[in-house]
C-alpha cells in the first residue's frame with residue numbers, strides 16, 4: 067500500500083476531485099428515493115404544484131448525479147492510468163539496474179508479466195478504489211439509516227436482509243477469492259508457454275513438436291477456462307440468491323405496509339423509497355464484496371511489483387569511485403564462484419594475471435566454466451570468493467562507466483535489437499562516426515554484406531533480427547563489440563557461426579587493428595585459439611593449464627586430450 071501512496075502523491079489534486087465527485091454522486095442517489103417519496107405523497111394528496119416542484123428537483127438531482135459520475139470517471143481514469151504509467155516506468159528503470167543474477171532470480175518472462183499484466187491489475191485496482199471505495203460505505207450507511215427513518219417500524223426487515231446477504235456473500239466471495247488467486251498463476255504460465263513456443267518456433271517446427279506444444283498450451287488454457295467458468299458459476303448462483311433475499315425483504319415489507327395502510331396511510335408513499343433503500347443496501351453489499359475480491363487480485367499484483375522495486379542488488383557500484391582510463395591488465399586472485407542457488411562452484415580458486423595487449427584463448431569441455439570466468443571480467447557477477455581487477459583496480463571499487471568503456475563482451479548468442487544496424491553499433495560507442503562503423507564492420511567481416519544494402523548501416527534490423535542469418539548476426543555483434551576500441555575484448559564463442567575462412571579473417575583483423583587490446587577468445591575448437599599468446603585450460607571449474615599451444619601439448623593432459631579428440635574428428 068505504501069508504494070501506491072507514494073505513486074499517488076503527484077496526483078493528489080485529481081484524487082480529491084474524483085472523491086468529491088463520488089461523494090456528490092452517492093449523495094444524489096441517496097436523496098432520489100426521498101424526493102420520489104415526496105412526489106408520491108403529493109400525487110396521493112393531489113397537490114399538482116408540489117408534484118411539479120419535487121418532479122423538477124428529482125430531474126435536477128439526476129442530472130447532478132450524472133455529471134458527478136462523469137467527472138469521477140474522468141479523474142479516476144486519469145489518476146489510475148498515470149499511476150500505472152509511473153509504476154511501469156519505475157519498474158523498467160529498476161530492472162535496468164539489475165545485475166544478471168537479479169534478473170535470473172525473477173526470470174525474464176516473469177519480469178515482463180510484472181511490468182504488463184500486474185501493472186494493469188493495479189491500474190484497475192486504483193480505478194476501483196477511486197470509483198467505489200468512498201461510494202460503497204456512503205451508500206450502505208446512508209441507505210441503511212434512511213431506510214430506518216423512512217419506515218421505522220420495519221427496522222427488523224432491514225437488519226434481517228443485511229445479515230442474510232452478508233452471511234451468504236461471505237461464503238461465495240471466499241470461494242471466489244481462491245479462484246482469483248489461481249487465475250493469476252495460470253495467466254503467468256500461459257504467457258510463459260506462449261513466449262517460449264513463439265521464440266522457439268524453429269525448434270518446435272523442426273522437431274515436429276506442434277502437437278505437443280499445442281497440447282501443453284491447451285491444457286493450461288483449459289485450466290484457465292475451468293477456473294473462470296467456476297467464477298462465472300459462483301456469480302450465477304450469487305446474484306439470484308441475493309435477489310431472492312432482497313425480493314423476500316421487499317415482499318415482506320409490502321405485506322406489512324398493505325396490512326397497516328388504514329392506520330398508516332403515509333406508508334403508501336414511504337414504501338417506494340423504502341424499497342429503493344433496500345435495493346441500494348443490497349447493491350452496496352454486493353459491489354463491496356465483489357470489489358474486495360477483485361481488489362485482492364490487485365493487491366497480489368502490487369506485492370509482485372513491490373518485490374521488483376524493493377530488490378536491493380548485491381552488485382552495486384560505488385558512487386564515489388573516480389572515473390579512470392583503465393588499462394587492459396586483467397587479474398584474478400583466488401577467485402571462486404557459485405551461481406546463486408547452486409551448491410557446486412562453477413569456478414574454483416582461479417588465479418592469473420594478463421598483461422594489456424595479450425591474446426588469451428580459453429578452452430575446456432562443455433560446462434567447464436569458460437563463460438562464467440568471462441562474465442566476471444565485465445562484472446556481470448561478483449566472485450563469491452577472491453578478487454577480479456581490470457587496469458589494476460578491484461572491480462568492487464571500480465567506476466561503472468570506466469569499466470563499461472574499457473571492457474567489451476561479445477556474447478555466445480548474438481543478440482541485436484530492432485531498429486537500424488547503426489543503432490546497434492552505437493551501443494558499443496554512443497558517438498561513433500561512420501568511419502568507426504566502417505572500421506568495426508571491416509574487422510568483423512560484416513562490411514561485405516552491409517555494403518550490399520542501399521541504405522548501408524541505416525538498414526533496418528527486424529524484431530529478433532529475423533532478417534539476418536546466424537553468421538551475419540555474429541559479425542554485427544562482433545562489430546558492436548569492437549566499435550568503441552575497448553581495452554579488453556571478450557569473444558565468448560562468438561565466431562562459432564562463421565566459416566573457417568571468415569573466422570581466420572576476423573582473427574587477423576583483430577590482431578592487426580586492435581593492437582594493444584587484451585583479447586579473451588573462448589572457443590570450443592582449439593584451432594580458434596591456437597595462435598593465442600597464452601591458452602587457459604579449464605576443467606570442472608579449475609584452471610588446470612596455462613601456456614602456449616606447444617607448451618600445453620607437453621604439460622597439460624586435459625589440453626592434449628581435447629586436441630587429440632578434435633584432431634581425430636577432423637578438426638584442423
Ligand SMILES: Nc1ncnc2c1ncn2[C@@H]1O[C@H](COP(=O)(O)OP(=O)(O)OP(=O)(O)O)[C@@H](O)[C@H]1O
Pocket residue numbers: 170405406408412430431432433434435436437438439
Ligand atoms: N545462470 C546459471 N545458473 C546456474 N548455473 C549455471 C548458470 N550458467 C552456467 N551454470 C553452470 O555453471 C557451470 C559452468 O558453466 P559455463 O557456462 O561457464 O560453462 P562453459 O564452459 O562456458 O560451457 P559451454 O562451452 O557449454 O558454453 C555449468 O555447470 C553450468 O551448468
